Amino acid sequence: MGPHEGLLHLKEYDIKDSNVEQIGNDIDHRVKYASAATEPAWDDGIVGKEVGLFIWRIEDFIVVGWPNDKAGEFHEGDSYIILHSYKVGEGEHQKLQHEIYFWLGSKTTQDEAGTAAYKTVELDEFLKGATQHREIQQAPSDAFLTLFPQLKILGGGVKSGFTHVEEAAPQGVTTLLRIFKLSTAIMVVEVELTWKSLDDGDVFVLDSGQKIWVWQGGSCSPMEKAKAAQVVHEMTLAKHIDVEVISQLESRSQILVGLLGGQDVQQRHFQCARPVSSIRAKRPSKLLRFSDASGSLLLDVVKDGQSIKQHDLESKNVFLLDIAGSVWVWKGKQASQGEKATWLRAAQMYIKQLQDFPDSYFTPLASVTEGSESSAFLRAVEVS
The missing domain is CATH 3.40.20.10 (Severin)
Known part of the structure; x- marks a missing residue:
């Protein structure tokens, strides 16, 4: 050569x-470390000193802590920083190792994405060395997927006030979730409110406002069905409404297709590319x-x-x-x-x-x- x-x-x-x-x-390095050391988000005496999973969201250029009970739940309009601290080695050779992920939602703003990247470098300085990962919503790495038993990606974001309903959505319908297995994790992703979002291989949960429908694709897995049941349980804790589970193989499944604007659709098989892929x-x-x-x-x-x-x-x-x-x-x-x-x-x-x-x-x-x-x-x- x-x-x-x-x-x-x-x-x-x-x-x-x-x-x-x-x-x-x-x-x-001294300038960056001095700046990082005064960042309230991780200057708490715990970050960088203890094992655990720490998550922050970028809100108007500010790093804001994300609630522990929402770990694994992200909004497509936002950017996040995730720190995973764990121990490696044994005995006196044991040490704390850090991996930082900055996760970019598919509809995050350029400012939020840039802030997440910048603050990731700053956190690296604060920790005095870490592995840094850039994660894209549409194609998470296997390492990122292993951090969460399930990943839930919802519409909206901090800029939109978590508005999930599209203007053209069928009347009364509020949310459509697609549930599927991806590598090591179960994904729960909010998708477009249309019958064209349906797929034979996955489970869908539709909140019609007055009732929750669970549509089980003809070739979905038992694991996906079980996760859908858990998602519906969480939804009914927040509001007590009726739930109906229907299989795609049942004639009654056409009701859900109709609720999603497909009243005249006669097709028996549905195919839609998954919004997230490994x-x-x-x-x-x-x-x-x-x-x-x-x-x-x-x-x-x-x-x-x-x-x-x-x-x-x-x-x-x-x-x-x-x-x-x-x-x-x-x-x-x-x-x-x-x-x-x-x-x-x-x-x-x-x-x-x-x-x-x-x-x-x-x-x-x-x-x-x-x-x-x-x-x-x-x-x-x-x-x-």
């Missing part, structure tokens, strides 16, 4: 023009090295289609690994501060250049630091 072959020029980043020479040096684009493994030596940030292709191992990673560099449907950035301890600081923007630019894979935008992104690699990263490298 020639000296300039395999180089991806990310012209959006010019180190000199962007004035990031001081990013990541000792002064920069399917990853199958791309060849790729290893790239960051370099800002020229003044602009470049990505140098080191391996393309070959197996990637830990010994391929060098302490003096930052590497991007495209493996197992995810993109990881590994930051060597001796890498330049500019290379470490621009990991997220560089990873996003790499994703944008994957034109042959239209769903690449949903690829999970994460960064790890040498010596503090997460178990998910180590598993990904092992099987690459």
Whole structure:
């Protein structure tokens, strides 16, 4: 390979023009840590010192604690930060390890998404090192899914006042939830109020205002049925109304189709793509090295289609690994501060250049630091 072959020029980043020479040096770290240490959201004497799951939502640029009883419940119009702190090692070698996820709803604002990303970096400074993950609502990573026994994604958000009803919704109908198994989690997702949202393979819960209907798709699983029963139980605790469970195989199931505007629909089978997917684009493994030596940030292709191992990673560099449907950035301890600081923007630019894979935008992104690699990263490298 020639000296300039395999180089991806990310012209959006010019180190000199962007004035990031001081990013990541000792002064920069002290300034960021001082700011992070005064953030009320995690300056409580518990965050960073105890194991647990901590969740915050971004509200008008402010990090606001999310109630414990709503863990796993998110709104598509919002952005959230989730911290998972757990212990690794044994005895005197045991230590607390942290993974930070910033979750972006499909309808979150750019300001909220940017604030979540910025505050994630700040929380990383506060914790003095953590694995960072960017999560997209439509395609959560397996690591994120394992944090919750169920994920509930509702419409609305802080900006909309949690308004769930669409203007064109059938009269009297308020909410339609789709329930399905995704990887290790059961998903409960609010979907569009139309019969076109129905699918033979899943369970749907319709709140018509006066009655709750449970529509069981002809090929849904017992697990999905059980989760629907739990969801309905929670709904009836809030308001005592009648519940009717019907199977798609029953003629009476047409009533629900009619309530969703399909009074004249005669079809017996329904198919609608799931709003959340764990399917990853199958791309060849790729290893790239960051370099800002020229003044602009470049990505140098080191391996393309070959197996990637830990010994391929060098302490003096930052590497991007495209493996197992995810993109990881590994930051060597001796890498330049500019290379470490621009990991997220560089990873996003790499994703944008994957034109042959239209769903690449949903690829999970994460960064790890040498010596503090997460178990998910180590598993990904092992099987690459």
